[in-house]
Amino acid sequence: MKFQHLISVSDLNDKDIVALCEKAQKKTAPPKLTGPSRSALGLVFLEPSTRTRVSFERAAQILNRRYVILGAEGTSVEKGESLFDSLQCLRSYGIETFVVRTKENGALEKLRQAKLGTLINAGTGTEEHPTQALGDLAALLELVKGDWEKLQGFKLGIIGDLRRSRVARSWSLLAPRFGIELKLMSPKPFKPTAWGTGLPWADQKDLHELDAVMALRVQKERAEGDEEALVADFIRRFRLSGADMGPKRFLMHPGPVNWGVELSPELLNSPRSLVVRQMEMGLRVRAAILDAVL
Numbered sequence: 001m002k003f004q005h006l007i008s009v010s011d012l013n014d015k016d017i018v019a020l021c022e023k024a025q026k027k028t029a030p031p032k033l034t035g036p037s038r039s040a041l042g043l044v045f046l047e048p049s050t051r052t053r054v055s056f057e058r059a060a061q062i063l064n065r066r067y068v069i070l071g072a073e074g075t076s077v078e079k080g081e082s083l084f085d086s087l088q089c090l091r092s093y094g095i096e097t098f099v100v101r102t103k104e105n106g107a108l109e110k111l112r113q114a115k116l117g118t119l120i121n122a123g124t125g126t127e128e129h130p131t132q133a134l135g136d137l138a139a140l141l142e143l144v145k146g147d148w149e150k151l152q153g154f155k156l157g158i159i160g161d162l163r164r165s166r167v168a169r170s171w172s173l174l175a176p177r178f179g180i181e182l183k184l185m186s187p188k189p190f191k192p193t194a195w196g197t198g199l200p201w202a203d204q205k206d207l208h209e210l211d212a213v214m215a216l217r218v219q220k221e222r223a224e225g226d227e228e229a230l231v232a233d234f235i236r237r238f239r240l241s242g243a244d245m246g247p248k249r250f251l252m253h254p255g256p257v258n259w260g261v262e263l264s265p266e267l268l269n270s271p272r273s274l275v276v277r278q279m280e281m282g283l284r285v286r287a288a289i290l291d292a293v294l
C-alpha cells in the first residue's frame, strides 16, 4: 500500500481501499516484536469518542505497537495549547504517526503542510471521517461475501443530519468509486451546503428501493441555536422504525445512536442491523491502516 497520510478517502487509491477492506475480512495475527525502539503512535482525541479511539487503541495492541493517548482534558490542551504544538511535543518524544480527532475544520490540512509526521484522520469537524466509511465499506463487502462485483449497483441510503456529518461526506467520495449508488435523505435544514451537489436525493417513499439504509446521529453538540422544533419534525418524518426495514433491507449507523431520535428503540435488536459488524470491521480496517503506515 502506498499512502502516507489518511486525511480523506481521496488519499487512498482504489487498490489500497480494496486491500484494506479485504484484509479486514481476515482476523489480524499479531506480528513479532522487534524491540522497544519501534516508532510509537499518538492517539490525539480532542473531541469525545468511544468507537474510534478504543478501536485504534485495540488495533495498536493487536499489532503490538506502543501508543500514547492525548485527550483534551488533563493535558496542556486545557491551557490553550494548539494542536500543532501538541503534535510537535509528541514528535520530540519519538512519535511520528498521529491519529487525530478534532473539531477544527482544516486542521489536518495545516498539519499535513507542517510535515510533523503521518496523519490519520479520526474525524475532523464536519469534514471527513475516512476510517469510519472504510469500516462501513468492509462491512458491506462482508455482506456480499467479498465479491466486489456485487457491490456494483448496491443502493445505500444515508438519512439524517447530513450537513454536519463527516461520515456522509467520506461516503459521498467513496461510494461512486465502487459503484455503490448513494441516496441522501434529510429535512432541508440538515442538507449539506458544502458538498452533495449532483448526488441523488430521495425521500421516505424511496426507502423500499434501498438495499441498506444508514441513519446518522443528530449532532446536538454542533447546533448553533435551539433546534427543538427541527428535531421534533425530524423525529416525526425521518426516524426509522421496524416498518421501514422490510424483510431484506439492512440497517447501518456509525454510532453513537440517539435512540428515539434517528432510530426507533424497536430497532435495538433488529436482525437486519449491521451496527455491530460496522464496529468490528472498523477495528479490522484500522488495524490494517496502522499496519500499513507504522
Ligand code: CP
Binding pocket: 048, 049, 050, 051, 052, 053, 123, 129, 132, 254, 255, 256
Ligand atoms: N462513529 C464514531 O466515530 O463513533 P465515536 O464518536 O464513538 O468514535
